[in-house]
Amino acid sequence: MTHEHARFVFKGTFRPASFVEFARHRAERLGLDLQFGQTSAEAVALKVSGATELVDAFEMACSLGPFDCFVFDVVRHDVDVAA
Template identity: 60%
Template sequence: MNAAIRFTFMGTIACDSFLEFARHRARRLDLDLDIGRCDNARVELTVQGQEALVDMFEMACSLGPYDCIILDVHRTETALKDTLH
């Protein structure tokens, strides 16, 4: 089953490395990724794809790249789109 989830990752964020990390994980998991706001305290992303793979994406990004500390994650279901690109 497919899911579209909007994630807000909060903590200490290095935008360049976090977004590179998220893009890489989304490609590896064959997920569509839409990048929203990113600053030094939060990043907002929407991913769409197989539900189990979306969950894997959340786990990977919760651990984040070495220079980011993720303290909290908010997850909200959104409507499925044909494509996010």
């Protein structure tokens, strides 16, 4: 497996504390490193790193989100840490 670093901005309608807890739980279960940026009722920004396949799985899980949040769009930026 290859290691990947990615930044995500999830956009939609959020209860920020709920989404943050959901994302933390998913990252922990997938063995990913997770750092949060700005969070609001309209967007949640975060950075995640780990195995590429698991980063992809994290994106999919968070796109579905917790039951009390609705994700309408995801912006993903893969980060090249070697540069």
